[in-house]
Amino acid sequence: MPLGVENTDGKIDGRDQIEYAAEYMASYQNQQDAGHRFYHRLRSTNPWPDSIQPDLRPAITEYVSRGLDVAGRLHDAMCLALNVDPRELARFFAKSDDEEPNFWSIKLVSYPPISNETHASSMAESLQGVGAHTDSNFLTLICQDQNSSGLQVQHVGGASIDVPQTPPNVFICNIGELSELWTGGYFLATPHQVLRYSSNAHSRTSIPIFYNLKLDSAIEPFNTNDLLWERQGQNQMRRNQNKLIHCVGENSIKSLARSHPKVFARHHGDLRILEDDWIVM
Numbered sequence: 001m002p003l004g005v006e007n008t009d010g011k012i013d014g015r016d017q018i019e020y021a022a023e024y025m026a027s028y029q030n031q032q033d034a035g036h037r038f039y040h041r042l043r044s045t046n047p048w049p050d051s052i053q054p055d056l057r058p059a060i061t062e063y064v065s066r067g068l069d070v071a072g073r074l075h076d077a078m079c080l081a082l083n084v085d086p087r088e089l090a091r092f093f094a095k096s097d098d099e100e101p102n103f104w105s106i107k108l109v110s111y112p113p114i115s116n117e118t119h120a121s122s123m124a125e126s127l128q129g130v131g132a133h134t135d136s137n138f139l140t141l142i143c144q145d146q147n148s149s150g151l152q153v154q155h156v157g158g159a160s161i162d163v164p165q166t167p168p169n170v171f172i173c174n175i176g177e178l179s180e181l182w183t184g185g186y187f188l189a190t191p192h193q194v195l196r197y198s199s200n201a202h203s204r205t206s207i208p209i210f211y212n213l214k215l216d217s218a219i220e221p222f223n224t225n226d227l228l229w230e231r232q233g234q235n236q237m238r239r240n241q242n243k244l245i246h247c248v249g250e251n252s253i254k255s256l257a258r259s260h261p262k263v264f265a266r267h268h269g270d271l272r273i274l275e276d277d278w279i280v281m
């Protein structure tokens with residue numbers, strides 16, 4: 001996605017990115033099979049640049065495999081922390097012998113620094129890198145370049161907190177919307193945004209891995225009666241009209257459609273996003 005194509009809440013995001021996602025075998029890409037749903041068009045393969053950059057595919061494949069392994073351990077730790085049988089969660093994910101994979105994705109993201117001229121003309125201290133949002137998947141692991149800053153997360157109390165620069169091999173973990181749905185709101189999806197400052201000597205570079213369930217899973221909360229709801233009554237930033245949808249495929253396509261309206265107009269003109277965030281064909 002080149003700079004200018006993506007937006008958050010109608011405001012252009014100042015970043016460009018390359019995105020890869022779980023690869024689906026031909027049998028799973030078939031648009032005509034019985035029970036086909038509109039979000040099945042997310043099943044595809046990646047246009048790897050093998051002829052010009054043969055190292056990229058193996059590097060990403062290895063990196064994603066290890067990153068998903070780390071996310072899997074966090075997933076187990078969440079079950080332990082909540083005193084929930086891991087099978088309560090495992091049923092929404094692909095089994096080792098499943099043909100259909102989990103719908104993970106990865107982005108290679110670059111936020112260019114603000115030039116002095118842009119800074120002077122906009123009079124703003126910072127510009128939007130990516131606007132405040134929550135991720136539509138289960139958990140996100142962000143690896144940021146060690147010279148990068150600009151990421152902010154929002155505390156449940158409402159304050160935005162700068163995420164400090166991190167040494168190599170450190171991940172920042174965001175709770176995604178599906179974790180919020182699974183825990184009945186006990187784990188809240190982390191609102192976050194990226195700001196571009198003129199004082200940033202370096203552009204921000206980050207590589208988020210989006211750990212996710214199978215597209216066809218419909219996540220349901222486990223029995224949360226025994227949890228201590230110490231967060232009750234606290235405000236959390238809620239994006240305007242952000243419906244959290246239990247069906248993983250629908251929740252995933254919702255956020256893609258919203259952020260990339262030009263892509264959707266060009267390739268998915270048959271889909272309509274309703275005011276309340278539902279997508280219909």
Ligand SMILES: O=C(O)CCC(=O)C(=O)O
Pocket residue numbers: 107109130135142144151192194206207208
């Ligand atoms: O660049 C980052 O660190 C954040 C990226 C992000 O929030 C996203 O792509 O959903």
Ligand SMILES: [Fe+2]
Pocket residue numbers: 133134135192
């Ligand atoms: Fe995000």
